[in-house]
Amino acid sequence: xxxxxxxxxxxxxxxxxxxxxxxxxxxxxxxxxxxxxxxxxxxxxxxxxxxxxxxxxxxxxxxxxxxxxxxxxxxxxxxxxxxxxxxxxxxxxxxxxxxxxxxxxxxxxxxxxxxxxxxxxxxxxxxxxxxxxxxxxxxxxxxxxxxxxxxxxxxxxxxxxxxxxxxxxxxxxxxxxxxxxxxxxxxxxxxxxxxxxxxxxxxxxxxxxxxxxxxxxxxxxxxxxxxxxxxxxxxxxxxxxxxxxxxxxxxxxxxxxxxxxxxxxxxxxxxxxxxxxxxxxxxxxxxxxxxxxxxxxxxxxxxxxxxxxxxxxxxxxxxxxxxxxxxxxxxxxxxxxxxxxxxxxxxxxxxxxxxxxxxxxxxxxxxxxxxxxxxxxxxxxxxxxxxxxxxxxxxxxxxxxxxxxxxxxxxxxxxxxxx
Numbered sequence: 001x002x003x004x005x006x007x008x009x010x011x012x013x014x015x016x017x018x019x020x021x022x023x024x025x026x027x028x029x030x031x032x033x034x035x036x037x038x039x040x041x042x043x044x045x046x047x048x049x050x051x052x053x054x055x056x057x058x059x060x061x062x063x064x065x066x067x068x069x070x071x072x073x074x075x076x077x078x079x080x081x082x083x084x085x086x087x088x089x090x091x092x093x094x095x096x097x098x099x100x101x102x103x104x105x106x107x108x109x110x111x112x113x114x115x116x117x118x119x120x121x122x123x124x125x126x127x128x129x130x131x132x133x134x135x136x137x138x139x140x141x142x143x144x145x146x147x148x149x150x151x152x153x154x155x156x157x158x159x160x161x162x163x164x165x166x167x168x169x170x171x172x173x174x175x176x177x178x179x180x181x182x183x184x185x186x187x188x189x190x191x192x193x194x195x196x197x198x199x200x201x202x203x204x205x206x207x208x209x210x211x212x213x214x215x216x217x218x219x220x221x222x223x224x225x226x227x228x229x230x231x232x233x234x235x236x237x238x239x240x241x242x243x244x245x246x247x248x249x250x251x252x253x254x255x256x257x258x259x260x261x262x263x264x265x266x267x268x269x270x271x272x273x274x275x276x277x278x279x280x281x282x283x284x285x286x287x288x289x290x291x292x293x294x295x296x297x298x299x300x301x302x303x304x305x306x307x308x309x310x311x312x313x314x315x316x317x318x319x320x321x322x323x324x325x326x327x328x329x330x331x332x333x334x335x336x337x338x339x340x341x342x343x344x345x346x347x348x349x350x351x352x353x354x355x356x357x358x359x360x361x362x363x364x365x366x367x368x369x370x371x372x373x374x375x376x377x378x379x380x381x382x383x384x385x386x387x388x389x390x391x392x393x394x395x396x397x398x399x400x401x402x403x404x405x406x407x408x409x410x411x412x413x414x415x416x417x418x419x
Contacts, residue, residue: 003193004034006218009408010210011035011401012198012236013225015044016060016394017382019183020401021223021408022190028409034219035190036212038197038352042187045227045353046394048178051343054296055178056261058345059356060394062087066173069395071182078185081176083294085274092276092288096330106281109139110146121164128362129163130155144284148305151359151392152255154284162360162368167389176294179394197352202239203379220415221408225382225401228252228371229354238379245381248371251364252385254347254355257304258312260287260319261342264297268331279326287323298342299327304356309348316344357392358385372400377411380404 011021014037025033041047045059063082066072075082093103116132129147133140133155147155151163175182193214201222202209210217230236231249238245273295280286285307290300301323303311311319320341327335347356360367372386382404383397390396 003196003214004032004191004217005215007032007034008219008412009033009221009223009405010208010217010219011223011225011405012201012210013037013044013383014039014042014187014192014194015225015383016046016183016397017225017384017386017401017404018042018044018223019187019190020398021225021382021405022192022401023186024402024405025223025409026190031409031412033191034217035192036196036198036210036217037192037194040195041184042192042194043180043183045347045356046180046183048180048184049343050178052263052298054294054298055176055181056298056300056343057179058259058343059347060179061174063173063175063179064393064395065167065169065171065390067169067171071395071398072173074186075175075182078182080182083174083176087172087274087290088276092278093281095275096278096281098281102281106139106142109137110143113143117160117164121161126159126161126363126365128156129158129160132160139281141284142278142281144305145278145286145288148255148284148308149257149288149302152257152304152356153253153359154305157255157359157361159360159362159365161365162391165365165389166391174294183394198236200237200239201379203376204240208378221378221380221411223380223382223401223404223408225397225404227254227353227355227383228358228385229254230352233354242375244370245375248364248367249385251361251367252358252371253361254353254357255304255359256306256308256312256348257302257356258308258319258345258347260301260303260316260323260344262299262301262320262323263340263342264292264299265338268292268335271331277330279323279330287326289323289327299323299339312346312348316341319344359392372404374407374411380408380411 008031014035047058196212200211207218228249273292275291277289288302374380382400386400387396
């Protein structure tokens with residue numbers, strides 16, 4: 001679309017939150033809107049590619065809490081293929097070299113950890129998830145690995161109080177065409193200026209001035225949806241500065257989760273489609289695997305935390321070498337003849353993400369509320385990091401964008417009423 005230099009409401013970022021905000025603002029009709037996006041595409045950390053003829057979600061993949069996720073009915077209305085088979089995340093250890101008895105012990109340990117977290121969260125002082133581990137516990141390494149997959153960070157980095165606030169109904173679906181394609185469809189026809197990064201938001205005057213790579217945009221209100229990593233590093237600056245926002249963003253860093261997609265030729269005896277595995281139950285440096293997801297000739301590998309950051313620096317070849325080693329231990333060395341790298345991600349190195357999704361550091365559980373708070377009733381903030389209960393998810397980001405847009409509309413109406 002054409003670049004507009006003056007609008008009623010500017011939205012910074014066309015990820016899940018920005019698209020949610022834009023959708024609500026466009027529906028309102030009485031305001032002019034422009035979405036400013038640094039990338040050459042929409043979707044942000046929700047991005048679908050198809051290098052081998054089927055969809056691969058580089059970022060968000062699951063419709064978490066799908067039975068109450070507002071994106072589920074939207075996907076259905078738009079004709080997307082929804083796969084409702086539940087992931088076997090709980091029962092994957094018996095397929096990963098452990099006995100059924102060991103798996104039962106793991107599940108009992110994990111449930112005990114959840115209870116301990118809820119108890120600790122009620123205490124006045126916050127602590128890290130690592131503080132709840134039993135010294136020398138059999139499953140401590142796997143609990144740490146699980147944290148890197150779920151939080152993007154190891155247990156010692158994650159706030160107990162924030163962690164227990166996350167809500168999940170346990171229903172998880174996938175889209176055959178890809179989650180990223182859903183957001184591309186939702187953004188169709190919206191006023192989005194691509195390759196237009198915002199470097200500074202000047203809110204010193206009556207009008208907000210957003211300085212971009214293509215010139216300055218003037219707006220009455222702005223909805224800011226960029227990741228906390230961009231705010232904390234002041235890639236996007238505010239004039240006058242907003243030190244409380246910087247502090248809140250710093251308390252909610254982005255963890256690291258990456259994916260490696262492997263092409264699989266032939267079948268694996270005894271392995272059904274959508275089989276979930278763990279590479280090792282004895283190390284935090286291990287991958288989680290989906291074998292033949294949605295009956296596709298592929299293996300999806302998922303890994304996170306400090307180790308994912310290190311593998312990013314080594315590159316896709318190192319990722320594949322590690323995954324091939326784990327798969328060979330699980331299925332035998334012959335599997336090496338049937339696998340080859342297909343694609344991989346490096347979200348920490350992505351200049352407009354600098355990580356995967358947010359976690360709260362110990363003592364910073366309330367920073368989500370601080371980050372979400374409007375400034376002067378003119379600057380409104382959204383993104384998965386601002387969601388109190390659905391952080392780290394695409395639907396949490398989307399819902400936060402809708403809420404920020406609604407607050408901006410109320411502000412515009414109130415201002416118009418006083419004229």
